[in-house]
Every structure is written in C-alpha cells, then in structure tokens.
Amino acid sequence: MAKGFTEGSSYKRGLPPVATQFRKGTSGNPKGRPKGAVSIERLTRKFALKTQPVAISGKTQSMSRLEIAILKLKAVAATGHPAAAVLIDQLRGLTATEQPENKGPVLLSPKALTEGEWIKREEEANRHKIEPGTEINVEADEFLKAVRGEPSPLGEALLAFHEKYSI
Known part of the structure; x- marks a missing residue:
C-alpha cells in the first residue's frame, strides 16, 4: 500500500487522496485575489502607454511614455554610449515578433504590356527551351534513317528496340 494512505481512502493515480480534494462546486482558491492587489505588469503597461x-524640433506632439523613452535611448546611443545600444537591442528582442502577422493575401498586378511586348518577353523566356514536338520528330527521323539503312x-x-519488342 502506498505511503500515507489508509485502508478506507480511495486513490487514483495522479490525483490527491479523496479526503484532501476540493468538493465539487467549490473553488481551489476560495479567497481569490484580494481587492486592491495590482499586478506590476499591469501598472508598468498603464504607465508606459500613457x-x-x-x-x-519646435513642434508639440502627443506621444506615449514608452515612445519617448525609446527616442531618448536612440539619441543617447547615437552619441556613442554602448550601454544604450545594448538596451535598444534588448528592447528589439522583447518586442520583435517571431512570425509576421498574417494580414491576408496580397494581390500583385503586373505592369500593363502591349501584345507585342508580351510576345517578345515570352519568346525571350522560352528561347532555350526545346518544344516537345521537336524531340519526337528527331526520334522519328532517326528511326526512318535506320530503316532506310543510313x-x-x-x-x-530505336530499330533494334522495335524489332525486339514488336509483335
């Protein structure tokens, strides 16, 4: 028998003994978070976004405190302070997204071309390609040469293959 369990207690693997489990319908944290308790993250975010x-440059702008701090940090880093440059790099690491946000597909439309320009581009792109019909004709011509004895x-x-496998 497992250590700490009595004869009458039921025990299921991965669960605490029934006697110490919370009753159905009652919370595991009955007091909950006390009123007035604030998270440091929430306070920091509220302060930074105000x-x-x-x-x-002589113009008054409304900016968040976080934007002001980053601009000041950039200015200090530009004067040659390495610690400011390290802080900027750390901020980039914290704020950079791992994957770009998917905002949906992007439709790209090509530049409008005249018919002649389009044909010229296609001919240039296909200049080195061999047409399928040409390869077949080459084989047929070679086969006919062999049949004629050339x-x-x-x-x-091809003739040997034809003679071997034709019925």
Whole structure:
C-alpha cells in the first residue's frame, strides 16, 4: 500500500487522496485575489502607454511614455554610449515578433504590356527551351534513317528496340 494512505481512502493515480480534494462546486482558491492587489505588469503597461505632450524640433506632439523613452535611448546611443545600444537591442528582442502577422493575401498586378511586348518577353523566356514536338520528330527521323539503312546510332538503337519488342 502506498505511503500515507489508509485502508478506507480511495486513490487514483495522479490525483490527491479523496479526503484532501476540493468538493465539487467549490473553488481551489476560495479567497481569490484580494481587492486592491495590482499586478506590476499591469501598472508598468498603464504607465508606459500613457500619452503626454512632447516638443520635438519646435513642434508639440502627443506621444506615449514608452515612445519617448525609446527616442531618448536612440539619441543617447547615437552619441556613442554602448550601454544604450545594448538596451535598444534588448528592447528589439522583447518586442520583435517571431512570425509576421498574417494580414491576408496580397494581390500583385503586373505592369500593363502591349501584345507585342508580351510576345517578345515570352519568346525571350522560352528561347532555350526545346518544344516537345521537336524531340519526337528527331526520334522519328532517326528511326526512318535506320530503316532506310543510313548510319544513325540513335536510329539503329530505336530499330533494334522495335524489332525486339514488336509483335
């Protein structure tokens, strides 16, 4: 018998003994979070996102405190302070998304071309490609040369194949 269990207690693997389990319908944390308790993350976010007026190049703009701090950090890093550059790098690591947000498909439309320009582009793109009909005709021509008795290694191979496997 498992250590700490009595004869009458029921025990299921992975669960605490029935006597110490919470009753159905009651919370595991009956007192809950006390009123007035605040999370440090929530306080920090609230403080950082609060906007205030800032004068930049003589113009007053409304910016969040986080934006102001980042701009100041960039200015300090630009003056040559390595610690500021390290902090900017750390901020980028915290805020950079691992995967880009999927905002949906993007429709790209090509530049409008005249019929002649389109034909010219297609001919240039297909200049080095061999047409399928050409390869078949080459084999047929070689086969006919071999049948007529003209020397052609490919034709002779095709003729030998034909003679061997034709019915």
